[in-house]
Amino acid sequence: MELAVTAQPFAHQRAAQSQRPRSRGRRLPMVFKLAYRNLFHDRLSFIVTIVGILFSVVLVAIQSGIYLGSANKIATIIDAAPADLWVVPLGTKSYDDPSFLSGRERYTALSAPGVEASEDMVVSFARWRKPLGGETTVLLIGTAGDSPKALPANIIEGSRGALEAPNTVAIDRSYFNDLGVSKLGENAELNGTAVKLVAITKRVRSFTTLPFVFTSIDEARRLSGANQEQASYQRVKLLPGANIETVRNEIQARLPDTEVLTQAEFRTRSQDYWLKQTGAGAALDAGKLLGLIVGIVIVAQTLYSSTKDHINEFATLRALGAGAGYIVKVILIQAVLSGLIGYVLGMSLALLAIHLAQDTKLTIIMTVPLAAQLFAITIGMCVFAAISAIIKVVRIDPAVVFSR
Amino acid sequence: MTTESKVIVEAEGIVKVLGAGASENKVLKGVDLQLHTGELTLMMGPSGSGKTTLLSILGCILSPTQGRLTIGGLQTHTMNKEQLAKLRRKHVGFVFQSYNLVPTLSAVENVMLALDLRDLNGPDAYDQAADALEAVGLGHRIKAMPSKMSGGEKQRVSIARALAGSPSVILADEPTAALDAKNGLAVMELLAKVAQDTRRAVLAVTHDHRTLPYADRIITIDDGRIAGSERPKLTEKAVEMAAH
Numbered sequence: 352m353e354l355a356v357t358a359q360p361f362a363h364q365r366a367a368q369s370q371r372p373r374s375r376g377r378r379l380p381m382v383f384k385l386a387y388r389n390l391f392h393d394r395l396s397f398i399v400t401i402v403g404i405l406f407s408v409v410l411v412a413i414q415s416g417i418y419l420g421s422a423n424k425i426a427t428i429i430d431a432a433p434a435d436l437w438v439v440p441l442g443t444k445s446y447d448d449p450s451f452l453s454g455r456e457r458y459t460a461l462s463a464p465g466v467e468a469s470e471d472m473v474v475s476f477a478r479w480r481k482p483l484g485g486e487t488t489v490l491l492i493g494t495a496g497d498s499p500k501a502l503p504a505n506i507i508e509g510s511r512g513a514l515e516a517p518n519t520v521a522i523d524r525s526y527f528n529d530l531g532v533s534k535l536g537e538n539a540e541l542n543g544t545a546v547k548l549v550a551i552t553k554r555v556r557s558f559t560t561l562p563f564v565f566t567s568i569d570e571a572r573r574l575s576g577a578n579q580e581q582a583s584y585q586r587v588k589l590l591p592g593a594n595i596e597t598v599r600n601e602i603q604a605r606l607p608d609t610e611v612l613t614q615a616e617f618r619t620r621s622q623d624y625w626l627k628q629t630g631a632g633a634a635l636d637a638g639k640l641l642g643l644i645v646g647i648v649i650v651a652q653t654l655y656s657s658t659k660d661h662i663n664e665f666a667t668l669r670a671l672g673a674g675a676g677y678i679v680k681v682i683l684i685q686a687v688l689s690g691l692i693g694y695v696l697g698m699s700l701a702l703l704a705i706h707l708a709q710d711t712k713l714t715i716i717m718t719v720p721l722a723a724q725l726f727a728i729t730i731g732m733c734v735f736a737a738i739s740a741i742i743k744v745v746r747i748d749p750a751v752v753f754s755r
Numbered sequence: 756m757t758t759e760s761k762v763i764v765e766a767e768g769i770v771k772v773l774g775a776g777a778s779e780n781k782v783l784k785g786v787d788l789q790l791h792t793g794e795l796t797l798m799m800g801p802s803g804s805g806k807t808t809l810l811s812i813l814g815c816i817l818s819p820t821q822g823r824l825t826i827g828g829l830q831t832h833t834m835n836k837e838q839l840a841k842l843r844r845k846h847v848g849f850v851f852q853s854y855n856l857v858p859t860l861s862a863v864e865n866v867m868l869a870l871d872l873r874d875l876n877g878p879d880a881y882d883q884a885a886d887a888l889e890a891v892g893l894g895h896r897i898k899a900m901p902s903k904m905s906g907g908e909k910q911r912v913s914i915a916r917a918l919a920g921s922p923s924v925i926l927a928d929e930p931t932a933a934l935d936a937k938n939g940l941a942v943m944e945l946l947a948k949v950a951q952d953t954r955r956a957v958l959a960v961t962h963d964h965r966t967l968p969y970a971d972r973i974i975t976i977d978d979g980r981i982a983g984s985e986r987p988k989l990t991e992k993a994v995e996m997a998a999h
Contacts, residue, residue: 378880388857664857664858667851667855668872672841672845674841675837677872753810
């Protein structure tokens with residue numbers, strides 16, 4: 352082995368002696384380079400880490416998406432037929448927990464100052480008898496055909512106008528199997544009355560197992576046994592410039608045996624009932640928590656294991672004078688990089704699953720804010736998981752580099 | 756030692772006790788030591804004599820139980836862990852028995868890491884690191900990974916790393932112990948060359964008697980005390996004998 356012996360001390364080596372071209376451009380910071388080299392050094396450990404994060408991201412994304420989808424589904428009817436104020440029977444838990452108002456509410460609401468219009472909506476449980484036999488319970492919904500927000504929305508076959516004829520209904524195509532019909536013109540029975548399918552919707556699904564069946568307001572009253580003045584809810588529209596709280600108080604004073612809710616309040620009440628009071632939301636939250644815990648445990652274990660595998664290097668860095676902050680940075684960059692890669696892969700998989708579930712009974716929604724939240728949670732989860740590795744590394748005694 | 760040399764490290768009355776209670780062990784029992792710039796000092800002694808402990812203290816990795824240590828005019832006894840780490844990275848370079856290179860970084864990256872720790876990570880850091888490797892004869896291996904290097908090459912990278920940023924003290928722990936005779940002598944020649952810089956002092960802990968001819972000063976330590984300090988006269992014959 353030959354040594355490059357020169358006459359000059361090393362500190363005075365001049366670049367001109369080197370034949371090597373000088374390098375140009377900025378390079379990656381060493382702390383970052385050290386982190387990603389450590390991360391990818393042990394391929395198996397890296398894959399395990401990414402799989403753990405991916406699993407966590409997919410689980411949390413799907414559970415969150417189902418939660419959001421469920422919340423939207425619960426509020427489907429309220430969102431499709433919005434109003435400034437809703438007059439509902441006292442004690443109404445959710446829009447699909449229907450009962451009937453007395454029948455005087457519409458005109459009473461109209462008499463309040465600031466009210467432009469008040470529309471009836473009938474919501475009622477009904478018995479659907481399939482053409483080939485068998486019965487199932489449905490949620491019957493009737494609105495006035497001349498209303499700008501007449502239901503249903505999203506009609507893909509037939510028309511809303513056809514529902515004004517007697518004994519006609521509209522259903523969503525995803526309920527064909529449940530209701531035993533499959534095309535326009537088919538007949539079935541609703542509360543003992545023959546009805547004909549005249550309109551078909553797409554992706555208008557109930558949160559519960561009860562399919563929606565839409566019809567006109569008059570037909571809904573007749574089929575549910577209500578009188579011609581009765582409705583389940585009043586949808587009140589305000590005059591431009593009217594103060595919503597003032598009008599609400601006016602109507603409430605005139606109708607003390609009802610509740611007057613804003614659109615947002617009725618929506619939230621319905622969502623809270625199904626997602627919080629029934630435990631459905633808690634089940635989804637438990638799934639999310641499980642996903643988080645799995646992610647934290649796997650990342651913590653692999654990061655800790657990786658730190659142990661590289662403990663000599665960290666001890667050497669300490670011996671060379673690296674501050675604790677420098678080494679913590681290496682660990683944190685490893686954690687964040689893992690989180691980033693795991694998030695991208697996990698979210699891609701989640702989006703694929705969401706896309707495939709689009710026309711099924713499961714409604715999963717992903718929004719940009721939710722995706723951003725999930726990104727923050729993923730990175731936060733990985734940083735939290737790095738704590739055990741960080742504790743290990745800051746306690747290193749650099750003197751171990753001399754132990755042989 | 757030349758007329759330009761000065762004391763760069765001064766240890767006075769260094770005592771080090773390890774453990775506590777029944778397992779208490781007084782490893783160093785009052786050590787006075789000076790390291791001069793422009794000088795290669797070898798420290799020798801039997802196993803358990805306290806060489807490595809003294810080296811750790813001189814390198815500010817361990818703190819003495821009693822006594823004072825001054826490096827480059829800075830007294831260390833009032834410094835906390837982070838301050839000692841800062842002193843270490845600015846003023847001390849280490850050469851380890853097992854090289855202790857980062858296996859996931861190439862030779863030049865290992866040297867750049869030392870520069871980075873010393874906040875010398877400007878745009879010319881790569882060139883500085885490459886120059887340091889050229890100076891130790893590894894200009895053709897700057898991108899090699901440690902796993903693809905021989906023991907001698909790894910130790911030379913370790914020396915380049917120790918020199919990066921021009922610290923004033925180089926401490927080497929058994930630098931030739933893991934090397935064959937030829938590579939060991941080459942490394943000692945390199946350390947001797949490094950020690951010629953009058954701004955720098957080099958201390959090597961060694962058991963290897965073949966390294967003796969390279970020393971400007973030899974300190975022997977026994978049972979936690981300095982047993983002797985001499986400046987051997989080199990003869991051509993002694994150098995020749997050591998080389999063979």
